[in-house]
């Protein structure tokens with residue numbers, strides 16, 4: 001038997017084994033516990049479309065790798081959303097920054113409790129690394145928030161009627177609850193219409209991101225949720241506040257500096273005097289803001305603004321067929337007893353941001369090997385970790 005033939009026979013054996021497993025009524029016995037029925041949210045529907053098998057592991061069985069850090073540095077997007085929420089609610093940026101600072105302190109306290117005898121956190125890194133990362137992330141989020149309001153100050157015809165509200169709704173024919181957190185609801189004082197606001201941070205080009213925001217799943221879903229909150233009002237549309245993250249970090253270049261003369265003592269420029277910057281003190285936020293402002297201005301001047309506010313007026317029914325179909329599919333996957341062939345593997349998500357999916361060891365092998373693999377490398381995440 002050649003190597004190719006052996007491989008083919010092995011593949012066939014695997015295929016037959018998979019077909020036999022299809023007839024199993026449940027995959028519970030491979031995992032070791034019962035599945036849950038999570039509420040439908042934008043992130044959940046997207047996860048379901050991305051890879052059904054990963055969705056099953058993560059959202060139905062709440063499976064995750066052991067040793068994951070229980071406390072993580074807050075990222076730029078989280079800081080940005082918090083800051084925008086405070087400022088839209090009428091608070092000053094200083095107040096917003098202080099409040100977010102309290103969140104950081106809480107996370108650091110939890111992280112300190114998790115520190116091992118070797119000074120490392122579960123999953124790697126030190127408390128100091130985490131603290132520095134959050135300081136940098138908060139500085140960038142503050143810059144983004146400041147620059148956003150410089151470009152788009154809130155007009156006084158707008159009244160904030162809700163901020164960061166987690167809303168639940170139900171639709172006929174969909175068994176699962178639908179849930180989401182709307183960044184902001186604005187009322188137009190002149191027309192009485194309600195507009196949904198969604199803040200977005202992007203790593204690349206804001207102009208590209210704006211192109212399809214009006215009909216993305218999140219906008220469609222939030223329209224349904226907002227209608228539940230304001231049944232007698234017209235939900236006019238969605239406003240996207242899109243801000244690109246500057247490609248500049250808060251660092252030693254943000255210390256105060258003076259220009260000093262420097263005379264070359266050797267080489268082809270020997271004897272020549274040039275001016276160079278001499279830095280002193282500690283990095284200052286004002287200097288960082290100035291550097292980032294130049295970066296935003298440059299992109300503005302070049303015709304590719306990195307801060308955009310886009311307005312999209314809704315047309316058609318509140319629940320278009322396109323949305324209903326997606327919710328129906330996700331609903332089935334959220335409520336039915338999982339069967340392997342229904343939660344098939346989809347390789348499009350096996351690799352993201354240069355990292356392999358954490359469930360690859362399970363996907364590679366026969367499900368009969370899962371109990372052993374799960375025992376060694378995975379655990380059940382607490383129920384409260386459902387994302388909306």
Ligand code: SF4
Pocket residue numbers: 051052053054055345346347348349350351357358359360363
């Ligand atoms: S390894 Fe790939 S196929 Fe398996 S769950 Fe992850 S994304 Fe899905």
